[in-house]
Amino acid sequence: KAGVTQTPRYLIKTRGQQVTLSCSPISGHRSVSWYQQTPGQGLQFLFEYFSETQRNKGNFPGRFSGRQFSNSRSEMNVSTLELGDSALYLCASRWGETGELFFGEGSRLTVL
Amino acid sequence: QQQVKQSPQSLIVQKGGISIINCAYENTAFDYFPWYQQFPGKGPALLIAIRPDVSEKKEGRFTISFNKSAKQFSLHIMDSQPGDSATYFCAASRDGNNRKLIWGLGTSLAVNP
Numbered sequence: 001k002a003g004v005t006q007t008p009r010y011l012i013k014t015r016g017q018q019v020t021l022s023c024s025p026i027s028g029h030r031s032v033s034w035y036q037q038t039p040g041q042g043l044q045f046l047f048e049y050f051s052e053t054q055r056n057k058g059n060f061p062g063r064f065s066g067r068q069f070s071n072s073r074s075e076m077n078v079s080t081l082e083l084g085d086s087a088l089y090l091c092a093s094r095w096g097e098t099g100e101l102f103f104g105e106g107s108r109l110t111v112l
Numbered sequence: 113q114q115q116v117k118q119s120p121q122s123l124i125v126q127k128g129g130i131s132i133i134n135c136a137y138e139n140t141a142f143d144y145f146p147w148y149q150q151f152p153g154k155g156p157a158l159l160i161a162i163r164p165d166v167s168e169k170k171e172g173r174f175t176i177s178f179n180k181s182a183k184q185f186s187l188h189i190m191d192s193q194p195g196d197s198a199t200y201f202c203a204a205s206r207d208g209n210n211r212k213l214i215w216g217l218g219t220s221l222a223v224n225p
Binding site (some may be wrong): 025045090098100106 | 128146153154155156157161198201211212213215216217218
């Protein structure tokens, strides 16, 4: 059974640009969560989607948005990139609204 | 506002020693306490989890100890091995719909051979 797949794995952007990250969850999983990981700040929760509906949202500005498609695949978008957005963005999936989270290997974003 | 406080931030242990990582929480409604392990270049993976109806849970060399009155829980790694070198995250959540995990900031563990 394939794990959580995130694309792209690495990307470099400049300030002011926007970026879209993609996440394919484990087959059958309906919940997808997104996290930002930076040194010293741990895992910061961005949002969670379940059956195409946003169920939870973290404390991030509106520049961070996401969506989930009918096949449970999810994308997150960051507009007007800032230097501080440089981070590892992790996607996690799970079957329902509770239970073990299965993480992908992340998309490492560098903003210059 | 950090609802789950994890310590230490980093830890160095000799091979064969015991690694201990502690977490303290504030919300007494929390009822699920997992630990995740993250190796460099990988996403976190569930290591072990506990609910407050038990004071201890053991899986191999990994043990969670839970103290409900003190609102603390800890991860003990017995006979630590270099392969245990990773970042460990504790987390907590409360029951109900849309369960949202509150994470500690992580502990970087290095086990020297």
